[in-house]
């Protein structure tokens with residue numbers, strides 16, 4: 444397991460008056476997504492079927508992701524005593540399943556798999572850092588700081604494995620860029636939208652566009668330029684490009700502009 448457990452969190456510092464209802468909705472969604480860690484770990488063990496050392500790392504990693512879900516769910520329950528995590532988790536897994544049956548990486552190679560994992564850990568590391576900074580509630584802030592530190596460690600772990608396999612597979616820079624861009628584009632896929640729906644809706648049927656927008660509007664709003672800058676640097680590094688060169692500055696500026704434009708669009712649509 445990681446360096447902390449649920450008992451290390453100062454739950455007694457919880458301050459109901461500082462709970463932000465909008466953050467609560469995305470925290471509930473995040474608690475469900477983290478629970479998919481077990482399925483992803485199982486999938487990684489299949490992809491790296493002859494690498495026992497990495498399999499052990501992947502299982503530990505999966506357990507840490509599940510602990511993230513448990514910490515967030517416990518906080519959500521404090522903030523909203525009516526939140527039924529078990530029911531929400533059942534709704535989520537009934538509507539969204541990770542494909543654990545794949546016999547080889549859906550990214551085409553082990554290097555590709557590690558690039559995709561680095562992109563995901565970059566995303567979670569930036570997201571929880573941003574959530575911690577956006578939260579005025581001290582316990583949520585502490586949980587998100589702890590999780591963000593784990594996610595950064597996960598990135599390094601997958602990055603080290605990426606380098607190890609890159610020496611064997613030698614995937615070209617365009618191939619690596621294509622995989623990173625493809626994984627970033629998948630952020631709009633069902634997993635987050637469905638988690639948001641399962642965590643926050645009990646009656647209405649699932650509408651992907653609607654819940655994808657509802658989730659994105661709230662999630663994008665927590666980011667500040669320094670989170671994006673750091674995230675772009677981490678992705679560029681995984682792809683094998685300079686993390687803080689001129690390209691990084693341009694991409695950061697473009698990404699920040701796109702995020703602002705999307706928030707404005709989503710807010711107008713919700714008004």
Ligand SMILES: [Fe+2]
Nearest residue numbers: 477508511567
């Ligand atoms: Fe996590």
Ligand SMILES: [Fe+2]
Nearest residue numbers: 564567594597
């Ligand atoms: Fe992680």
